[in-house]
Amino acid sequence: MGDPLYAEGVDLTVFLIVVGKVLVVFAFLMVSVLFMVWFERKVISDMQNRIGPDRAGPWGIGQTLADGIKLFFKEALMPDRADRRVFMLAPFLSIVPAFLIFAIVPFGDEITIAGRRTQMQLADPPVGVLFLLAMSSIAVYGIMLAGWSSGSKYPLLGSVRASAQMVSYEAAMSLAIAAVVLSAGSLSTRDIVNEQAMYRWNLWVLGVVPFVIYIIAATAELNRPPFDLVEAEQELVGGFHTEYSSISFALFFLAEFMNVVTMSAVAVTLFLGGPNGPRIGFLPDLWPVVWFMGKLLLFLFAYVWLRATLPRFRYDQLMDLGWKKLIPLGLYWLLLIASLRIGRDQGWNSYVVLAAGVAVGLVAWAALGAALRRGEAVEAAA
Amino acid sequence: MGYLDGFKVTLRQIWGERVTNVYPDEKRPKPDRFHGRHVLNRYEDGMEKCIGCELCAGVCPARCIYVRGADNPPDAPVSPGERYGFVYEINYLRCIHCDLCVEACPTEAITESKLFEFSFTDRQDAIYTKAELVVGDDGHPQKLPWEDWREGDADRTSAWVRATAPNGSAVFEGKVGWSGELGYGVRNPEKGQTAETDTTPAAGVKTGTTPAAGVKTGTTPAAGVKTGKARAPGRGKARAAESGKQ
Numbered sequence: 001m002g003d004p005l006y007a008e009g010v011d012l013t014v015f016l017i018v019v020g021k022v023l024v025v026f027a028f029l030m031v032s033v034l035f036m037v038w039f040e041r042k043v044i045s046d047m048q049n050r051i052g053p054d055r056a057g058p059w060g061i062g063q064t065l066a067d068g069i070k071l072f073f074k075e076a077l078m079p080d081r082a083d084r085r086v087f088m089l090a091p092f093l094s095i096v097p098a099f100l101i102f103a104i105v106p107f108g109d110e111i112t113i114a115g116r117r118t119q120m121q122l123a124d125p126p127v128g129v130l131f132l133l134a135m136s137s138i139a140v141y142g143i144m145l146a147g148w149s150s151g152s153k154y155p156l157l158g159s160v161r162a163s164a165q166m167v168s169y170e171a172a173m174s175l176a177i178a179a180v181v182l183s184a185g186s187l188s189t190r191d192i193v194n195e196q197a198m199y200r201w202n203l204w205v206l207g208v209v210p211f212v213i214y215i216i217a218a219t220a221e222l223n224r225p226p227f228d229l230v231e232a233e234q235e236l237v238g239g240f241h242t243e244y245s246s247i248s249f250a251l252f253f254l255a256e257f258m259n260v261v262t263m264s265a266v267a268v269t270l271f272l273g274g275p276n277g278p279r280i281g282f283l284p285d286l287w288p289v290v291w292f293m294g295k296l297l298l299f300l301f302a303y304v305w306l307r308a309t310l311p312r313f314r315y316d317q318l319m320d321l322g323w324k325k326l327i328p329l330g331l332y333w334l335l336l337i338a339s340l341r342i343g344r345d346q347g348w349n350s351y352v353v354l355a356a357g358v359a360v361g362l363v364a365w366a367a368l369g370a371a372l373r374r375g376e377a378v379e380a381a382a
Numbered sequence: 383m384g385y386l387d388g389f390k391v392t393l394r395q396i397w398g399e400r401v402t403n404v405y406p407d408e409k410r411p412k413p414d415r416f417h418g419r420h421v422l423n424r425y426e427d428g429m430e431k432c433i434g435c436e437l438c439a440g441v442c443p444a445r446c447i448y449v450r451g452a453d454n455p456p457d458a459p460v461s462p463g464e465r466y467g468f469v470y471e472i473n474y475l476r477c478i479h480c481d482l483c484v485e486a487c488p489t490e491a492i493t494e495s496k497l498f499e500f501s502f503t504d505r506q507d508a509i510y511t512k513a514e515l516v517v518g519d520d521g522h523p524q525k526l527p528w529e530d531w532r533e534g535d536a537d538r539t540s541a542w543v544r545a546t547a548p549n550g551s552a553v554f555e556g557k558v559g560w561s562g563e564l565g566y567g568v569r570n571p572e573k574g575q576t577a578e579t580d581t582t583p584a585a586g587v588k589t590g591t592t593p594a595a596g597v598k599t600g601t602t603p604a605a606g607v608k609t610g611k612a613r614a615p616g617r618g619k620a621r622a623a624e625s626g627k628q
Contacts (some may be wrong), residue, residue, distance in 0.1 A: 049401050050402055305392060305393070
């Protein structure tokens, strides 16, 4: 397993190919962020009967570039009470994980460059999914340290919210991903994609539930609407990045939208079969990339759609949804899938296993509901 | 599914009509009562209407107007009557275009044009002085290089004041343009006034409907004295009544 590129040892050609892939992925991410910002502004203005950016270039496509250039020429402010080093470091802690996550995303099949076969994927570590979870956890540090080091109240409140929210929803997200890992039997993203070949996508193989949990948890993880309490303007000014300006702010902005792209790419990988799709005769290397991009675009549109439609959650609703609904549901679904697998391996009647699983689920649901109601009653009495 | 109905609504808007105005390319017609940059009007004979009474400066909530009155030089009077606006400055960084100065002005010397597209690169340039505010010889406002005047705007510097302001007249509803008729002489008589009144300002006291009209201060226009056709008492009475109460 792994990338066939390294099968015959590492020489200069291999090294150059890897450098080339790094550059391609880097450039793709940067351009995709430019595109995503423009796409989001354009689609959301369509959904609000507005026109959106239309000044810079045709259909305003150069708007993000213009904004970026403007931001780079702005004065970088440093609050008096800021912890200078951490304040400078935080944006990078935020953006580096966003880049790194995309390294494990397969965006095409194998191609031949200079006589070497290689995967269209920057890296395919055996612990790919763990790497993904680790990186999305590290992204919390960027936001938390940014708020903490600003030496200002609102950013601190915003970052406290952010860390609480991201840590809680990471549990739900991990449970959804665990179901995928269980079905693929591997942590490697390439294996997970190969497992879903022939339209055996995890989206329906696992039931839609893990997918829905993943989407909700990822939206919360990204601090996007309707979970954008971290930067709730009415309450917290700008949230954790209130005190940031110029390049530092641009980096946060970049990281935010890059995370949208990478999380969508991960969702495509885990649930929609990555670059799988109909094979067409000509240009066989190109089509998987096209399918991948198409699915990615679908997700990006869905994120914008969510943002245009849903109002922001209240903080207690956010925590309720995470801890009392998504995590129990994710846990139950994981156990259900696991028991169905064991049943299949042991040759049990799958209908009986399913019925038993549903029965246990109902009992657990009733018990959880009773426990929650009791907790609320105790709280109300106190 | 009640939860998902909203998604349908937002999706449907994509094909809906756009409500945005493409501003610099397409400009909407301005309403008649639009408050824009001020002008300082003049009479037909070229005299300035401003009498330096500072009521505009007094009423201004943004404190953006600075006026100093001075006695008219006897040999070359700037305005009909005793005094004139010696210094008149409006700071457009502060002005909120509330039009209270226009309402306060007893002679309709200050009115607002429809111009709002003007900008500066220097704070000093935002302070308009008499040199910029006073209208030209044809009664049209000066079109300064950093201002974006639109077709026909120059004719609409005081239309709505005449039609609707407390000191205006309904006869002028829908009429636009600058002329001297409001300044003196040809103003239609108001209720309780006769068309032909005495030539002295004191005549206003007799014909005025409110007793307070008699409480005239030095700030009430004395234009009638000069021209021999009284309009000043009627014009000034509402304002004079207010200042009488104070």
